[in-house]
Every structure is written in structure tokens, then in C-alpha cells.
Amino acid sequence: xxxxxxxxxxxxxxxxxxxxxxxxxxxxxxxxxxxxxxxxxxxxxxxxxxxxxxxxxxxxxxxxxxxxxxxxxxxxxxxxxxxxxxxxxxxxxxxxxxxxxxxxxxxxxxxxxxxxxxxxxxxxxxxxxxxxxxxxxxxxxxxxxxxxxxxxxxxxxxxxxxxxxxxxxxxxxxxxxxxxxxxxxxxxxxxxxxxxxxxxxxxxxxxxxxxxxxxxxxxxxxxxxxxxxxxxxxxxxxxxxxxxxxxxxxxxxxxx
Numbered sequence: 001x002x003x004x005x006x007x008x009x010x011x012x013x014x015x016x017x018x019x020x021x022x023x024x025x026x027x028x029x030x031x032x033x034x035x036x037x038x039x040x041x042x043x044x045x046x047x048x049x050x051x052x053x054x055x056x057x058x059x060x061x062x063x064x065x066x067x068x069x070x071x072x073x074x075x076x077x078x079x080x081x082x083x084x085x086x087x088x089x090x091x092x093x094x095x096x097x098x099x100x101x102x103x104x105x106x107x108x109x110x111x112x113x114x115x116x117x118x119x120x121x122x123x124x125x126x127x128x129x130x131x132x133x134x135x136x137x138x139x140x141x142x143x144x145x146x147x148x149x150x151x152x153x154x155x156x157x158x159x160x161x162x163x164x165x166x167x168x169x170x171x172x173x174x175x176x177x178x179x180x181x182x183x184x185x186x187x188x189x190x191x192x193x194x195x196x197x198x199x200x201x202x203x204x205x206x207x208x209x210x211x212x213x214x215x216x217x218x219x220x221x222x223x224x225x226x227x228x229x230x231x232x233x234x235x236x237x238x239x240x241x242x243x244x245x246x247x248x249x250x251x252x253x254x255x256x
Contacts, residue, residue: 002030007038012049012202013195014042014100021057026065027091027113036090043099049202049209051098053121054105054191060130063112066139066249092145095120096222099210101201105194106130106172107187115170116145118180119154120222122213123201125194127187132170132180134163140241142232146225154179 006017016038018025027035035053042048055061095102095117104118106126115132118124134151136143143151143164152160155170155178162168175181185193201209236242 002028002034004028004031005034005038007034009048011199012047013052013198014038014045014048014050015052015054015195015198017053018055018061021055021059023065024059024062024109025055025057025114026062026068028065028068032089032091036092036094039091039094039098039100039102043097046206048100049204049206050198051100051102052105052194052198053102053117054194055107057108058187059108060104060106060110061114062109063114066246091117092226093223095145096226097219099213101209101213103194103198103201105191106132106181107190109133112136113145116143116147116151118175119147119150120145123194123197124175124181125183125185125190125197126172126175126181127190128172128184129187130172130175132163132175133167135167137165138167139245140239140243141236142229144226144229144233146222146229148229149222149225 004018004020006015006019008015008017016035018027018031018035020026020028020031039051042051091113098120101122102120103123104121104125106118106124108127108130110118110130110132112134115134118132134143134147142148151163154160155163159168159178163170170178170180172181172184176184183193
């Protein structure tokens with residue numbers, strides 16, 4: 001486990017909260033394990049009927065902790081660089097096979113995997129000031145977490161390609177209008193609204209919730225798409241463009 005993910009249970013709701021605000025809630029390997037383990041554990045726990053994902057501070061998450069990611073890549077054998085970090089990512093795997101409803105409270109920016117994970121959530125409450133960005137191509141990488149399937153399905157090919165290739169941001173109200181989020185609220189109201197929704201859902205029939213979610217998504221298809229994405233992502237991680245992007249990030253002067 002990790003000190004950077006708080007796991008709490010109340011009234012049938014499992015709340016997973018990222019608590020690394022000083023690092024913009026960038027997700028480390030240990031945090032991925034804790035978040036994925038929480039979601040997987042909920043599948044087997046009959047007392048949990050809903051999962052709430054939230055974060056402390058003014059940012060939902062900056063995405064992957066690039067320093068952590070780059071160090072793992074540098075330490076892996078050349079032929080395996082990136083493969084274990086993507087195909088073995090416990091959060092991505094857990095999201096694909098999640099059985100219980102997932103609610104997200106997005107009070108600030110959601111970057112990279114912070115955006116793609118929202119495509120797996122059943123209800124997303126987002127702040128008016130929040131933005132969603134998926135800058136994989138900026139890093140010489142490619143989409144992950146089945147977002148190459150889910151984002152075009154949700155918002156259309158042209159807009160999805162603009163998000164990936166142009167780095168176009170999706171604002172809070174746009175996220176609602178495009179069908180990524182359910183409600184757009186002032187930042188201070190997002191977590192409480194999401195928590196109330198999770199409590200309401202937890203009062204419903206568990207068997208009906210699980211059956212409904214299963215009817216609305218194809219877990220096998222999501223896993224298959226993730227596997228294809230992972231192979232391409234791992235190959236891209238070994239390219240000169242990706243190496244240069246990570247080197248630039250690691251050598252960036254620290255803010256005074």
C-alpha cells in the first residue's frame with residue numbers, strides 16, 4: 001500500500017482518494033497498485049456497492065508520475081522497456097474488469113490517465129474550472145486505457161483526434177455536453193455531490209447494479225483493446241522521440 005492513497009468505507013461506498021497534492025496527484029507505481037487493488041477488491045466484497053474516486057488539492061491528477069515512469073523504463077531490459085509498466089498496470093486492468101459502479105469527483109485538471117480513467121467511470125462530477133487533456137503524442141506515446149476506442153465512441157472521431165493529436169483540452173461544461181461527465185459544478189461542490197450520488201447508488205439492489213453495468217459495457221473488448229494499445233505504447237516508449245521527451249522532462253530546471 002501507499003501513504004498517497006486513502007481508502008475508506010462508509011455505507012456501502014468504497015472511496016479511493018489520491019493524497020499527493022504537492023506533486024499534483026501524479027500517480028506512482030504504488031498508487032496504481034493501491035487504486036487497482038481497491039477496485040478489484042470491491043468486485044469480491046458484497047458489502048461494497050459503489051466506488052468513489054477522488055483527490056485532494058486543486059488537481060485531480062497530473063497523470064503518470066513521469067519521473068517514476070522514466071526511472072522504471074531506464075531500469076528495464078531494452079526489449080521489455082515499458083511493457084510491464086503498461087500491460088501490468090493494476091489500475092488499467094482493474095478498470096477493464098470492474099463490476100461495481102464507479103463515480104469520479106474531478107475538482108481540477110485531469111491529465112493523461114487521469115482523463116482516460118474517466119471513460120471507465122459510470123458517473124463523473126466535474127468542476128466548472130476543470131480540464132481534461134490526454135497529451136500522449138506530446139510525449140511520443142500513444143493512447144492507453146482503451147481510450148483509442150472509448151473516446152471516439154463518446155465524442156466522435158474528429159474531436160477525439162484533436163484531443164490526442166492537437167492536445168485540445170476539454171473543459172468542465174464541454175465534458176458534460178460531450179457525454180464524458182454527468183454534472184458540472186463549482187469546484188467546492190464536486191466531491192460532496194459525487195459522494196451523495198455514491199450513497200444513493202449504494203442503496204440500490206447490488207445484483208441489479210452489477211447486471212446493468214455488465215449490460216452497458218464489454219469487459220472482454222476493453223481488455224482486448226488495452227492489449228493492442230499496450231503493444232504499440234511499449235514500442236513507442238522505445239523510440240527516440242519518447243526518449244527525448246522524457247529526458248527533457250527529467251532535465252527541466254526546478255521552479256524557484
